[in-house]
Structures are given as structure tokens and as C-alpha cells.
Amino acid sequence: MTEYLKIKEKVKERYGKVAVTGDSCCGPSVSFEPGGGCCSGDNNAILQPSQSAAQVSELVGYDSKELKSIPEASILGAGCGTPTKFAFIKEGDTVVDLGSGAGIDVFLAANVVKASGRVIGIDMTDEMLEKAKKNAYDNGYTNVEFRKGDIEERIPVDDNSVDVVISNCVINLTTDKVKTFREIHRILKPNGIGRMVISDLVTDKQIAEDTSSIDPDKWCGCIDGALTKENYIASIKKGGFDIVEVLDERLYAEGDQVDNRRITSLVIKAIKE
Secondary structure, three states: OOOHHHHHHHHHHHHHHHHHHHHOOOEEEEOOOOOOOOOOOOOOOOOOOOOOOOHHHHOOOOOHHOOOOOOOOOOOOOOOHHHHHHHHOOOOEEEEEEOOOOHHHHHHHHHHHHOOOOOEEEEEEEEEHHHHHHHHHHHHOOOEEEEOOOOOOEEEOOOOOOOOEEOOOOHHHHHOOOHHHHHHHHHHOOOOOOEEEEEEEEOOOOOOOOHHHOOHHHHHHOOOOOEEEEHHHHHHHHHHOEEEEEEEEEEEEEEEEHOOEEEEEEEEEEOOO
């Protein structure tokens, strides 16, 4: 098994456990101040005794009133931003959420697109899909569905069929970002209609491409898979997008817990021409 396959299996294992236990490794433990992130790979770093998953989600920008409008079990306290806040989703849109987890962004988008729209969550973790489907069924959501898929191999969505693709702190977990962005480009509607709005992490010190230096635990913790800002944007453009814009940028973490790297949270928009 190659190192990259080992990483993928580790990601499935780690986030399968997250679905069951609620302990995530991608999300702020306290704030965006130096040392405030949990990207060290420590599963228990995110939730402090006095914090709920919803409170942790608010730290990355989620609105408390909006969180109360969706299933509580869909909120895991993960993520590094709020792509739904910047995506300008509207009624009737078809939206795809990559790495949808328990469904937090799917349900937020579903409340906006209403009955005339559709939101599709994509995840490769069986436990997450089971949890998300249960959340949808238990709460009467009829305009959402969840599909299993590997987003860097083949997103299970038709070509040129999607208005908005969103994703929250997931693409940094993939081993081939360019392939992922090519897949996103494929499913979006053309002629400036389809757009991608994603939150993700970048670093000031990218690890060497030599796979022997990769730590699967730190990759799962949103660190070793992070690119520099310049390389991340370059990957989007290699994926087929010419119009790329950084909508939001803030410090996520830095210090000994992230190997003296500076981790920044970005919200990026790209349009398919």
C-alpha cells in the first residue's frame, strides 16, 4: 500500500470515529489567536469542557440562530470557516457539499434552496453518511441526499449540473488537490453560472513531496496535507478555473503544536466560465 493510500485509509478511520464520538481534529480549540487551533492531530483538542459543538462552530463564523435551525446532531464542531455565508446560495439552486460529514452545511443550504432546490452531500466515510442520512430522515428534510464518493477520483454527480459547490476544511485532506478541483469544475454549470466557494487551510511551510516525510496523523489533523496559499490557488487554476478570488483570510494556528508552521484559514471562490 502506498503512503497516499495509507493516508486515505487513515482519514476514513479517523472521521469514522468522529461520526461516532464527536471528537474532531479539524476545528479551533479556543480562538484564532496563536496556538488556538487543534491541528496537531490531537483528537481531544477541539472541545473544551465548557464548550458545545455549536459554540465551537460559532468560533469559525457560524451564526448561532442559523445553527438552531438545523439538526443538532449535524453539528460536530469541525471546519475552519463558513462557506455557506459567502456562497450566495438562492432558492432553487442545486448545491453539492464535498466532505459533508454529519450534514451541517447541507442542512443550512437546504433551508435556503427550499423545495425547488436540491442539496447533495458527498462523503467517503460510511459512519458519517449513516449519521447524515439519519439526521435528514429524523428531521423531515426531503430536498437533501447523501452519496458516497471519493472526491479526488469521481464525484458522483452529473457533468455541468451544479450551481454551487461548497466544502469546509476537507480538500486539504485529499492527496491530489488538482484532480479534486478538476472534478469540481466538471460538475459545475458553465458560462459563469457554476461557482465553487470553499473554506480550507493553507500553511507557510509546505512539507516536502517525498512521501517518507508524511505523518498520516498530522495529515488527518489538517496539517501535513496543507499547501501554501500560492500552491493552493495554483492547484485550483490547474483544475480548470481561471477566475479565483480569496474572500476571507484569517489566522488559524501557529506555534509548537503545528511544528512552528503558520496555518491560515481561507475562503476561496472560483467561477466556471
